[in-house]
Amino acid sequence: MGNIGGGEILVILLLGLVVLGPGRLAVVARQFGRVVREVRRVATGFQEEFRDLVEDPSLEAIARERGHRLTGSSSSESATDEAEEAGG
Template identity: 55%
Template sequence: MFNIGGAELLVILVVALLVLGPNKLPQAARQVGSFLGEFRRIADGFQQELKSAMDDPVGATPAKAPREKPKSPGGPVDQTEVIDATATDQDDEAGTADTADEA
């Protein structure tokens, strides 16, 4: 977890024994152990929360089904009629513009 080797751990224990003394060392070790246990519980809870959030779909509400299918037109659309109607509308607009210029 902390990437500490055996020799490094031995040096830390010797320094702790010299600083705290033999009477307070067991109590300090218990406190460090309880702290590490609490830290692990918090970290595990955090990981579980992240995993459950990743597993849930985006937008926790279920998707609504479409009310109705889109209706298709009554029959096939004749493209020539649409093109003729558009051309007639453009001719009418051009004709009105010409008559407005003449007046």
């Protein structure tokens, strides 16, 4: 979770203990854990959807129908190649 070390976590926990008290700190920590878990779940879902979209074979067929050349090179290289073909 980022670049937070053990010392920083200890300071955060001690501050939370002082500000919230032991009972409330446990509740807040539990809620925070649920939020982090949900955010990770949603992020993973977005990554999977994006990967499925990018790897969709029907997109390749559509591109070929429209006359696009598929080389497997990076998008910046493809854009440069297309610009060179259009220009000269």
